[in-house]
Amino acid sequence: MKLLIKSAKILDQQSAFHKQTKDILIEDGIIKRISSEIKEKADREIREGNLHVSRGWFDSSVSFGEPGYEERETIANGLDTAAKSGFTSVVLNASTNPVIDTNSAVISIKSKALDHAVNLLPTGALTVKSEGIDLAELYDMAQGGAVSFGDYKQPVDNPNLLKLALQYTQNFGGLVQSFPQENKIAGKGQVNEHHSSTSLGLKGIPNLAEELQVARDLFLLEYTGGKLHIPTISTAKTVELIRKAKEQGLDVSCSVAIHNLIFTDDVLKEFDANTKVQPPLRTKEDLEALIEGLKDGSIDMVTSDHNPIDIEHKKVEFENAMYGTIGLETAFGALGTIFSAEDCAEILSRGKNRFGLKASTIEEGEPADLSLFSPEVDYKFTKDHIHSTSENSIFLGSKLKGRAIGIITKKGFAGL
16 A cells, blocks of 8 residues: 655654655555655545654553443544554553453453554553452563553552562563552542642642652662663652662653643642542642653653543542543643644654664654644644543643644554
8 A cells, every 4th residue: 555645844853854844655554755746646645734744652551441441442442542643552551351461361452453553552460450469470461462561550569579570570571560659658549639639628649659659669670670660650759769760770761641741730629520630630840840851851751641431430529530531632732732843743752662662763664653743733622622432531621732633554544
């Protein structure tokens, strides 16, 4: 199949065509020609006003529900949503029922995405049924295609269990994830422990709950070696802890959820359950430190932390609502309110190598792994913009900048 992209501005700092407007011819998943004008006939021609193209975007934390929670999101619809949102590769959390904790479960999940343009990368559960008691079949899941191991939103309470996981996975280069929350400190907290939680009468989760867990995990990593990924950090001190750990040479990476770069706990005053996320929204000082950490590389990548929740578990009293927000559709537009188009493309492309993917560039002869977008579109995000089955978006009513158009990979074009 031949695809022809017309008059697209290339944003790829690794490419000789960076910031140049070119036609791009893709044949059978390979970039064949990049030129000022290509007149060759193609099976599909892609033209858009102010069209931009970058290396494919990557999301290290998405949940789709299937199997077990198909009413929230199926894999098919989730992948369609990812493509329309500009993502060529996504890491799927083990937040399913049953949990993805065996080789056969990993293979089954991957089989559901074989014909889709988006590359689906499963995370295997770190422990059996994500119960935090016994390690799951980590090596077997790696053989089946799992790219990391973690219990979604479940901290590893037992430090010896994390120690064993970090030691064991070194035999095959496995990446261990550890959610940053000390449950005994967090207690029954619902939101950030701050003046806003006090004024609203909601129980708070102090920064200490995250920072204590991260400090513990970094000590364990220093002792054991191995590869550790800390997903969705949220406090200024956590950024500093990870920055120092990297300076010491520890093999640690981390991500931040995009909504934690945009919102503070001040938005909680409306008691909107869509603002109930985990980790919670923090203060302006934390938000600014997260942005700075992303700029200086202390934070390796962003994530939408896409987590569809059905209306029965979200449109209820704040205290009873489940944590989580969808985020694929808003990822680019939200970042566009903070960063330039070039920076957005670079930030959204980060993290692939950490999860075992080779990052290609926009050059002739390279595999097509492209995100297509228009960066100068200002709009208010409404339910009409949602592609997910669930509508629990923290960004409803927010002003965004930039619209994803779709993707091109070796399996063709997918998108709007």
